[in-house]
Amino acid sequence: MPLNYTHLITEYDGDPSVFDPERRNWKAPTRTFVSKINSLPLMVHLPDFAPRAPENEASYDRAQKSVTEPEEWLSIGVRAGERFFIQDAALNSGRIYDRAKFIESHSGPTNLRFGGPAVVKYERRAELRHGLVEFRPLGFKADEDGNGRNTRLFFNEVDGGDVTFIKCHASGSPIENNHRNICSHSFVLYPAGHTSLAFEHSGKTLRSLLAARRKQ
Structure with missing residues (x-):
C-alpha cells in the first residue's frame, strides 16, 4: 500500500x-x-x-x-x-444492515435537560434524500441545536436489502451547514471482496462534496 x-x-x-x-x-x-x-x-x-x-x-x-x-x-x-465481522448469511441475503435493529438502538428515552421529546421515535420520510431512505426522530424542532439524540438515519436500499448505513447528527437545519454535525458511513465491497469501509465527515464537508458533484 x-x-x-x-x-x-x-x-x-x-x-x-x-x-x-x-x-x-x-x-x-x-x-x-x-x-x-x-x-x-x-x-x-x-x-x-x-x-x-x-x-x-x-x-x-x-x-x-x-x-x-x-x-x-x-x-x-x-x-x-x-x-471483517459480517457473516456470510447476511452478505448472501443482501441485507447487510438490519434496519429495524439500527432504528431500535437509536430510539428510547432522552434526557429532558437537553430539550426535545421524552422518548425518541423514528419516522420514515416519504421522499428519498440524495437517493437514500431517510428516518427522522419525531419531536425535535427543525433548528434545534446541541441535542445528541437528534440523529438522522439513512439506508441505501438495493433489491429490498440495506447495503449502506449512515447516521448524521442534526444540530440546526439543514444539517449540511454545521461542522459539528458528524456523519458516519458504513458499507461493504462484497461481492468484490470481503471488505468493509467506514468513514466520518462533517456536515460542511458533505456540502462541499455535493457542490463539487453538481459541477461535474
Missing part, C-alpha cells in the same frame, strides 16, 4: 493488535503484494480522492491542527481478513 495513502497504522494478517503490549518488541516482517491486510486507515483529499502529495501538503498540515478547517480531507477505515 503506497505510504502517501495511509494514515496511522496498517494491520496485516497475523500482526499483534495495536493495543497488544507484545507489539512494543515486535518487528514487522517484510510485506509483499500477497500480504493480507486486516485493517487499513486511509486519508484522501476531496473532492478528487487523491492521496497526500506535495501539491496538497499545506492543506493536509492545516487539517491536522484543526477540527473544523479545512474540510477537504477524509479519513477512511478499511476492515478485511480477521477484522
